[in-house]
Structures are given as structure tokens and as C-alpha cells.
Amino acid sequence: MEQLVRLPQQSPQRIGARDAAVVEFPTPAQGQVQPPRGQGRGRLEMVGIDKNFSADGKVPAVRGIDLACEPGEFVVVVGPSGCGKSTLLNIAAGMIKPDAGTVRLDGHRVKGPGPDRAMVFQEHGLFPWLSASQNIAFGLKMAGVPRREREDRVDNALQMVHLTHSADKLVHELSGGMRQRVAIARALVMDPSVLLMDEPFAALDAQTRTLLHAQLQELWIQTHKTILFVTHSVGEAVRLADKIVILHSHPGRIRRTVDVALPHPRNFDSPDITELVRLVRKEIEDEVNRVNAEMAAEAAEDRWKPSPAGGVGDHSVDVGGGI
């Protein structure tokens, strides 16, 4: 890897990035400015979140989640299916009440769903009785924004997702990728503090997904929104994230936080991305194997054993440093 350039002190505010080898790309990343982070609104804090699927607490979904998204930060939660990552996102959105713990947005406690935490769903959730532009205008209408201003903001949002030509189309006349772009525009037009994304590209084909990854990066650089993004795809996480949070199942816990010290916009074909994907994937595999082995041992001993405690916690490792 002859292109690796050591750039110390580039982002000292991030954990684990101090001694990291930070990868820089020859093209086209040079000269790009990273969006400012750590200032302005959009600080999402989740402290001590517990949630059970059953009332008696025997089927835990997530346990002891502490997660903070700094303003303007792109955080991706990655984990296998059933690890509670969507539950976590819905708790942040206020759609699900946690059994314990609090969610705060810029210091205010989150009590229910609201337009300050706009969400993009996996199944788009657009209203089929409205056109693309009416769907985007919906949140503004609910907020009582006057018609004139509403139209301007909707036009802007349509431009941001490059859909001006499809403004009057009905939802079923749009392709899968266009629907997700409308869903993103619908969320962004409300000027939320945080953008929550629940596997928004999972149902799309690979080409469309790559295209939307690039567009999302572009949007994020333009708007400086805090984004909390949930996915099961490590590749997606590495492409997009400033910070990857690895969630493990039974119950969902944060085991690792990985800072990705690659500048934006990223070249998705770069070997550094590929290498990082490999490392994160290995992390997850090791953890899955470890949990499986423990469960097998437990079953063999046929007695109750406390859940593994050694090495558990909010360890932050900079996997990028290993490249």
C-alpha cells in the first residue's frame, strides 16, 4: 500500500485517532473540506438504554446501550439481524419507549416521535395517495408552514435529491431508488436536528445502492446533519461512517466503536475501504464465534452462568490504525 500517508493530528478530538494512520486518497478527496463536527445542534445522547421484548424482562432486546452522536457526525450502527439495532433506532426516534435509560437531543429529553428526529424507513413509508412533492411537503404542512415558504423548501429538497423532474409523480410511478430519495428529501425538508436511517438502502439493487451512498455523502457534506444510520452491511458502514458502532446480539450490546478516519467524500473502490471492511467483518465474526462458543459451553455445563464480563464495554479501537 504505497499510497498510505501518515497524517498525525488531523482529527485529534476523536477517540483513538491520535496515533492512527490516517488514510488519504490521491483523487478526488484532496482539497475536500470535512464538515465541521462537534458544534451546533444535533447532539443525540442515549444513556443506559434497556429494552425487553417481553414484559418480564426475560427476552432482552438491547442492554445497557450508551451511545452519543456529536453534532454533524455520521454514526453507523452495524450488526447481524436480530441484534436490536432497529429497536435502538426506534427508541431514538421515540417510537418505542425504553424500559430503562434516557434519550436526549441537545439536552432535551425525547418523549415521543417528532419532526426534530426525522426518520427514513427501510420500506420508504411514503404516502401513496400523495405525489412526490406532496409527500415532501407533508411535514411542513403539519408544522403549519405557509404555502409560499413550503413550496420553496420543497423545491429545494427536490433539487438536493435530483428529483425536480419527478415532482408530480405518484409514489407507485417512482423506482425503488427514487422512492428512497423522496423519503430522504421528506426527512431533510423539515430541517431536523438528527436524521435517523433504518436500513434505508437494504431493499435496493447494488448499483442503485452505490449511487445513493454517494448522494447521501454529498447531502451530508452539504447539510452537516447528525446522522444515525443502522445497517447489517459492513461495506455500507465503512463507506459512510465517521464512527462505526458494532452491536452484538443476545442481548444487543455495544462491544466496539470504530472510528473511521478516512476523509469524505470517499472513493468506494479504494483498497483502504476494502481492508477496513475485512477488519470490521473479522471483529464481528470473532465476537459471534466467541458468543457461540460460550453458549455451547453453557449448554454443556447445563447450569446457569453469568454473562461474559471480561473485556466487555465501550472499548474504542481504531481499526484504521491497523492498515
Next chain:
Amino acid sequence: MIILSTWEGAYRVVHWRPYVFPAPSHVLDATLSMLNVRTAFGDPVTSHWPRVVGGDPQGPTAGPWYHSQLVEAVLTSSVRLLAGFGVSILLGVTLGLAMWRWEELDRFLGPLFLGMQTLPSVCWVPLAVLTFGINERGILFVLVMGSFFAIAIALRDGLRTIPPLYQRAGLMMGARGWKLYRYVLLPASLPAMTTSLRQGFSFAWRSLMGGELILFVERHGLGALLETGRTSSDVAQVVAVMILMVLVGMAADRWGFAKLQQRVQARFGLAAR
């Protein structure tokens, strides 16, 4: 067309008895006579066919076609249908919504309504007679009872198919309280609503015909016309009225409710086309 001409031909050749079962030409005569037009298509073909030879003392009083039995009967039935179906929609939609919204209510009313739906609407006639007497209210009672259960059940079932995602999306965008109902759930329920109305209409039309057939009040609807045909042993009129009932029902369904349903489904992208 082939069936009709075979049927008619059989009469001409074999000479079936027209008072047992009429030929198409007799039915045509009966229909036109209810419109105050005298014809004799059913008679043997002679030089003056199809004009009537001699007076017909049993026929209805003459007058312009728009004052005929048939027009009045169709109008009477339509007015009753509009009034009764309106009440039915109000009741059905209210209860359907309520059953969808409150599960306890549904557990209580759901099985009851399903049972009521299986009850043929004419079975409400005796109760209508005893409660309201033989009058317009009795007929409306039969109509409403015969159709609103179906509307409520169909609407409830349709509402249950609304994806919960719409509700979450609405909440996320700040649609709370009545706004959630007005701007998210109401439009989302339109496909269910049109389906339930279409089904409710066919129930309402059937109940009305049944009610009119038995409850003989001053103004005669189509059902009463059918009964008149029976009492005067006029098989041709009976068949003519039955055909008319089918035609009116089909017309309202095809040009009214089916159109409405198609438009809603096209908007939602549910239609095949």
C-alpha cells in the same frame, strides 16, 4: 343474442304456454306496457304485428311514459335507496371505525355483526312490521339492517390492512391527534372505504327489493311491481321487473362504485393497469 333467439324460436315452433314462462317478446311487451306503450310483440306474426288489436281492459292507465308505473317505481326505489344507504353508510362507517380503533368493542361486536351479516335481509321484515308498521320507515329499516353490518365489517377489515408504517411516518412528521386521523389514516383508508361501500351497496339494493316486495306501502317501488305481477299472474311482468332490478343494480355498480374504486386504486397504484 343467440340464447334469446333460440328461446324465442322455441316458443314460435313448439308453442309453449306463455303464462308458465314467458318468451323474450312477452317480456318486452310487459316492460313497454309498464312504460305506457302498448305493443304485442309476443302475438303471432300477422299483418298488423306488433300493434295491439282491440283494447286491453287489464292494462295500466294510459298517459305519457314519464308518468308510467315503471318510471315511478324506479324513482321511488332510488329515493329510498339513497336515503337508506346514506343512513347505512353513516352507521356502518362509524361502527367500522370504532371497531377498528377499540379492540374491546370489536371483540364484543365483531362476531355479532358477522352473524347478522349471514341473516337474509328479508328476515328483518317481520320485526320491521311489528316495530314500525307497514310504512316507509319499515322499508328503510330493512334496508339499513340488511347492509350496514356488511359495511362495518368490510371497513374494519380494510382498515386493518393499512400498513402501520404510515402511522409511524405520520407521527415522525408531526401529525398528532386529529391531524393523524385527517391527513394519514383517513386517506390511507380510502381503498378499504370504497370496497366496503361497493359491497354495502349490493347488500342495500337486495334488502330494499326484499323489503318492497313484502311491505306494500302507498308508493310502489320495483319490488312492489314484482309483487303486482305475481298477484295478477303476469309472468311476463315478473320476469321484466327482475331483469330491471339486475340492470339497475349493475348500472349503479359499474358506473358508480366500480368507477370510484378504480380511481382510488389507480391513485394508490393497486390496480393491475
